[in-house]
Amino acid sequence: MAKTMQNEDDPVGEPGSRPMVPALPKAFAILDLVAREAGIGFTAIQKTLGLPKSTVHQLISTLRDIGALQPTSDGGYLLGLKLCELGTIAADQRTIERIALPCLKALSMEVTMTCHLGVLEGDAPIYLAKVEAEQDIKINTWVGKRLSLYRSSLGKVLLAWQPETVRERLISQIEWVARTPKSLPDADALRQHLVGVRARGWATDDEEDMLNVRCVSAPVFDRQGNVVAAISAVGTVLQVSPEDFPELAKRICAVAAEISRNLVHG
Structure with a gap:
């Protein structure tokens, strides 16, 4: 659930940071809420964000005027x-997606x-690109989807x-x-788990975020050796068994290494 926004008179931003235009974080909070709850109405937006009705009305009107929000018939x-x-322009401008997509x-x-x-965007992993496989059972994911840092294999890699x-x-910011x-179950278990992730060079999600779904991820490094992204392959328990993890990870790590090399030389 979205966090309650600050009142109009509250200071915006961290101490010592550049001042923000007060309306911008509130407008983006509305967009983020609509993105997660398509078709949400005015009253639900106002109550969820804890903003004055007049503020929500003004922001929604402006967002509609610039084409950022679209009203529904109900x-x-x-x-x-x-x-x-x-979003399409932003995706085209990002180098890493362009380099990684053929490999994916x-x-x-x-x-x-x-x-x-x-x-990793802020405190959460987010999908930048997706390549759908031709298979009978499809797993519901999309570009822009935010993931768990500790239940997803991709999140574990980006954290490790x-x-x-x-x-x-x-x-410390994770809600368990x-x-x-x-x-x-907790931070200590995650810390211990991440030691193993770093040691072998890849991470798994063995039905940790969703039953009957397994996933393997590997890191993508920049020229300084920093992890800047991760790639993953996701399938059902019918496609992937725990015994398949090492061989699948070997291939995913090879592709991640190829993307890393292309980033350095691209």
């Missing part, structure tokens, strides 16, 4: 077509699984190679929700 809201246009396509065809590229201070800060009986 009084709700969807993201507007202007955001689709900007080849990997998806080889392993017959849906493959993703993701990065962070500097210790950054890693500990991110771990056991989605399945296999979800890691």
Whole structure:
């Protein structure tokens, strides 16, 4: 659930940071909420964000005027077509997706699984690219989807190679929700798990975020040796058994290494 926004008179931003235009974080909070709850109405937006009705009314009107929000016939809201246009342009401008996509396509065809590229944005992993495999059972993922840092294999990879201070800060912000009986229960279990991830060079999600779904991820490094992204292959338990993890990971790590080399030389 979205966090309650600050009142109009509250200071915006961290101490010592540049001042923000007060309306911008609130407008983006509305867009983020509509992105997660398509068709949400005015009252639900206002109550969820805890903003004055007049503020929500003004922001929604402005977002509609610029094409960022689109009203529905039953009084709700969807993201507007202007955001689709900007999203497409933003994707085209990002080098890593352009470099990684041919490699992801080849990997998806080889392993017959849906493959993703993701990065850490703020305190959560997010999918930047997706290649859907031709298979009978499809797993519901999309570009822009945010993932768990500790239940997803991609999140674990992006967390494992962070500097210790950054890693500990991110771990301290996790809200521990056991989605399945296999979800890691707490920070100590995650720290121990990440030691193994770094040691072998890849991570798994063995039905930890969703039952009957397994995933393997590997890191993508920049020229300084920093993890800047991760790739993953996801499938059902019918496609992937725990015994398959090492061989699948070997191929995913090889493709991640290829993307890393292309980033350095591209």
